[in-house]
Amino acid sequence: MADTSDFRNGFTMEWNGDLWQIVEFMHVKPGKGGAFVRTKLKNVRNGRVVDNTFRAGEKVQEARVERRQNQFLYEDELGLHFMNTDTYEQFSLPADQVDKREFLKEGGMVDILFHAETEQPLTTEISKSVELTIVQTDPGLKGDTATGATKPATLESGAEVQVPLFLNEGDVIRVNTDTGSYVTRVSTA
Numbered sequence: 001m002a003d004t005s006d007f008r009n010g011f012t013m014e015w016n017g018d019l020w021q022i023v024e025f026m027h028v029k030p031g032k033g034g035a036f037v038r039t040k041l042k043n044v045r046n047g048r049v050v051d052n053t054f055r056a057g058e059k060v061q062e063a064r065v066e067r068r069q070n071q072f073l074y075e076d077e078l079g080l081h082f083m084n085t086d087t088y089e090q091f092s093l094p095a096d097q098v099d100k101r102e103f104l105k106e107g108g109m110v111d112i113l114f115h116a117e118t119e120q121p122l123t124t125e126i127s128k129s130v131e132l133t134i135v136q137t138d139p140g141l142k143g144d145t146a147t148g149a150t151k152p153a154t155l156e157s158g159a160e161v162q163v164p165l166f167l168n169e170g171d172v173i174r175v176n177t178d179t180g181s182y183v184t185r186v187s188t189a
Helices: none
Strands: 012-015 018-028 036-043 049-055 059-062 065-076 079-084 090-093 109-115 121-125 129-137 150-155 160-164 172-176 181-187
Touching: 090 121, 150 172, 160 172, 160 181
Parallel strands: none
Antiparallel strands: 012 018, 012 059, 018 036, 036 049, 065 079, 065 109, 079 090, 109 121, 129 150, 129 172, 150 160, 172 181
């Protein structure tokens, strides 16, 4: 059992019958009354964020989670299939349990959080930026570099992002997975 003095960002606990991770917290000691801890909690299974206040010293059940890097293999009607790169064990997750699915390409790496006691996969975390090839976009024109205008482009993972006019099919670009926006061109094919 842990108490509020053990709280830190990323701390995972069992609370209200589910697994929650602390996104942010603040110890508050008012001039009148007892101290308390204000927290912002994220549900590990569905991503819902809630605010909650705990009394100082309140006990909670700590949950151990492990982050393991896995390789995305393919997607079919059963879901998305992954392989642990250390043990070569394969498993699948339903598509709705995979965060930022549109930026995953076959063979790409993704971190998956597992509940340490039950070995159940909880959620996925893709890196902040990924490099993907443009597979479909309108052709670029010479001199289309100064206006800042954009056009839609479909990437190899199936995602559609807005890119500058000078990019063409076959170009490799870096995409910010948090915002879904173009960052820079990596290379030209």
